[in-house]
Amino acid sequence: MNPATPASGSNEMGWGSDVAAQLLRDLGFRYVALNPGASFRGLHDSLVNYLGDADPKMVLCLHEEHAVGIAHGWAKVTGEPMAVVLHSNVGLMHGSMAIFNAWCDRVPMLILGATGPVDAARRRPWIDWIHTATDQAALVRSFIKWDNQPASVPAMVEALLRADRLTRSGPPAPVYVCLDAALQEDPLQRPPALPQPRRFAAPAPSRPDAAALAAALQQLQAAERPVILAGKGARTTEAWTNRVRLAERLGAAVLTDLKAGAAFPTDHPLHAAPMFNFLSGPARAVLQQADLLLALDWIDLGGTLKQAWPAEAPPVPVIEVTLDHQLHHGASMEHQGLAAVDHPLAGDPDATVAELLAALGPAPARAGWHAASSPPPPAAPARHVTLSAVAAALRDAVEDPDLVSFVALSRGWPDQAWPLRHPLSYLGKDGGGGVGSGLGISIGAALALRGTGRLPVAVLGDGDVSMGINALWTAAHDGIPLLILVNNNRSYLNDELHQEGVARRRGRDPSRRWIGQRMDDPALDFAKLAEAQGVEAIGPVSRPEDVPAAIARALQVVQAGRPCLIDLLCPPGAERDLNEASGGRPAP
Structure with missing residues (x-):
């Protein structure tokens, strides 16, 4: 600096x-x-x-x-x-x-x-x-x-x-x-x-109409199997605690979205299924058993409901709390599909949760109607570097896992293996799916976290990092501590999976899915690219037994107030199917 x-x-x-x-x-x-x-x-x-x-x-x-x-x-x-x-x-x-x-x-x-x-x-x-x-x-x-x-x-x-x-x-x-x-x-x-x-100054957060809130509250109190779809919300402990209190007060099952970030503790008994991008099998089963849905600024509510009930409108009452409709127009389709909603509450989701808690008043928590998802079985030892092995090594190396802030996570990260217990535990995705955004967003988040005692960790794909690598210069120049873990499979692997799906549907050779996708011959050297920006870097790390030492060395750099990158060579196929690992669906 x-x-x-x-x-x-x-x-x-x-x-x-x-x-x-x-x-x-x-x-x-x-x-x-x-x-x-x-x-x-x-x-x-x-x-x-x-x-x-x-x-x-x-x-x-x-x-x-x-x-x-x-x-x-x-x-x-x-x-x-x-x-x-x-x-x-x-x-x-x-x-x-x-x-x-x-x-x-x-x-x-x-x-x-x-x-x-x-x-x-x-x-x-x-x-x-x-x-x-x-x-x-x-x-x-x-x-x-x-x-x-x-x-x-x-x-x-x-x-x-x-x-x-x-x-x-x-x-x-x-x-x-x-x-x-x-x-x-x-x-x-x-x-x-x-x-x-x-x-x-900006006005205080909006709250829903009192009559509309009262009608929704009446249905919430009568529900026996409510589900809360906890979407976007403030990164404050007050908002986090209120969401937990509301779920416990109602005995509601809770689902969360990888796109939105941490909104509810993922190891809480009421957290009913792993976080997901697309609706997973366990999450679909939870929705189909519900007798009421409460969506708190949920990303793509219409798409989620359509995945749960493809042939019909939701057969249960739906309460949606959001102000997002105020930004919708016809130029861009980021507003997603139109959801069938019985009680639309126009208000800030965190302010509305506070209103609901106040209206419910003091009362004992209700027993949850749905059992929490069970953790995955321990992974078998791998012959190659996998994100599961990386997560285990990082967890062993940090002093307090609850002080880790995942400012970005690539597909394939074993999120069930790392409980999220704080609103800053995970910040969600980039919003628009623009490849190359990960490093810039991660550096900005790490700048905001500097001095808080939290450890910012960005787990990013190689395609994303290759497009934004010179963002690292700013992190080096301004002394922004950040641990970057590159999930390097030397391919645009998400697109490989798409090409495999197309080939199979057309009765063609899926083994050729890699053509026009692999970033190899020559392979990118992310450690050298990072070093060229002034960032200390390690790798490529290709043996599982070398991962703990690499993470230990990188943490020393970050704890000294500097960014560090580890290039982790995770060959395609070394991890279980990436879509399943992220709670998604097979490539179309």
């Missing part, structure tokens, strides 16, 4: 960009992630020489996609937005996939864009013309919550205040404010009187 550079020159507010920088500080932004660009050179100067690169401090990235990913990971841990700056139209295009991930994952984020001077008379030849757009936000408008391009300093103040309020309001999602380069660089006639941000 470079030593802090003291602010130089005049520290008086004198330029348009100084106003934007001051507002970021007043609004409480601690970091701003960026890759440099001339379209926001005015703002860059204000962050460095007016604010002194503190509150917010710059997080320098080698690609705009990583800058957005880091802000995404930060929000997954804190529930708060990080600021991101993207250079003109080209930087916005670079960052667009990561913005889509953040949109699908419903996380807050303040994205500042910039355009070459809107006034054509002020554009430099060539470069300012190709970096100026008449409607730059149109590139991402279908997957952001709100956008604005202010034309004056007072308008910029209002735009930033509104953007901050909207991104923090439920349901959260990224917002985009584009700053004209000329507006940034024009001198101020006089410094504006900036308003107090607290007067523009």
Whole structure:
């Protein structure tokens, strides 16, 4: 990490960009992630020489996609937005996939864009013309919550205040404010009187209509076999404890989703089936025995119900608590299938759980009607490195497994072998399925976890890591402790499984599924690629007996405050079927 550079020159507010920088500080932004660009050179100067690169401090990235990913990971841990700056139209295009991930994952984020001077008379030849757009936000408008391009300093103040309020309001999602380069660089006639941000704060979380809540509560109290689908929720111990209390009060079976992250302790007697991506056999059996369903901001409720009852609407009452419908439009299908719901409760899921608990009042917990899933049998010794062996070695090596935060998990991770007992035990997936997002999101989450005493661990596939490897430079540069375990099968194995499924359906040779999928000949050396970014790395580790020593060495590095990567060579077929291991279904 470079030593802090003291602010130089005049520290008086004198330029348009100084106003934007001051507002970021007043609004409480601690970091701003960026890759440099001339379209926001005015703002860059204000962050460095007016604010002194503190509150917010710059997080320098080698690609705009990583800058957005880091802000995404930060929000997954804190529930708060990080600021991101993207250079003109080209930087916005670079960052667009990561913005889509953040949109699908419903996380807050303040994205500042910039355009070459809107006034054509002020554009430099060539470069300012190709970096100026008449409607730059149109590139991402279908997957952001709100956008604005202010034309004056007072308008910029209002735009930033509104953007901050909207991104923090439920349901959260990224917002985009584009700053004209000329507006940034024009001198101020006089410094504006900036308003107090607290007067523009986001409202308290929404709660459902009282009559609708009372009707749903009556059905919950009458249910004998209720099931709670615990989806997205706050990463706070209060929200976590309330979900547990509600399940115990109702004696409800609970199901959780690998896409959403830890929402309920997975070794609790009421946790009725392993976490899943697609509905697993055990989870389907639980749903089919239920006499009522309570969905708490569940991802793809319609798809889940269709998997449980393919030929009919759910034969039991369904209560859905969500605000997600407020973001739905026709440009993107991330809203998923339309679910048949008997009691739609428009409200924040955690606030609604608190309301339900208050309405239920003090009473003894009811016995659960469904037995918890049994843990898997111990894995047989493997001839190759497997994720099961990696999980066992990591569990033996850490002092307290409950202080591990899995900021990412690849397919095949044996989640049943590692109970999740804290809201930060596992942060869920990237939202939009954009390959290459894992390292950026993991680094942002690790930045948010730095100093908390928790150990951030990212288990990532080789295809994902290969696309985002230079995000590691930021982790090395800023001293962000993070353990990265690369599940390296030298293939886009998920796609291999898809190709095998297609070949079998067509009566063709499934053994050729690897063609156009394998990342071999030459094999990628992830340890050397990581070392080239300044990150200590180990591997490739190809023998199971070498895994414990590699993990022990890596933990020493991370505990010293630095990132470390282990390249784990897990050949295709060494682990049991990856879809079954993740609680999913066979490749189509």
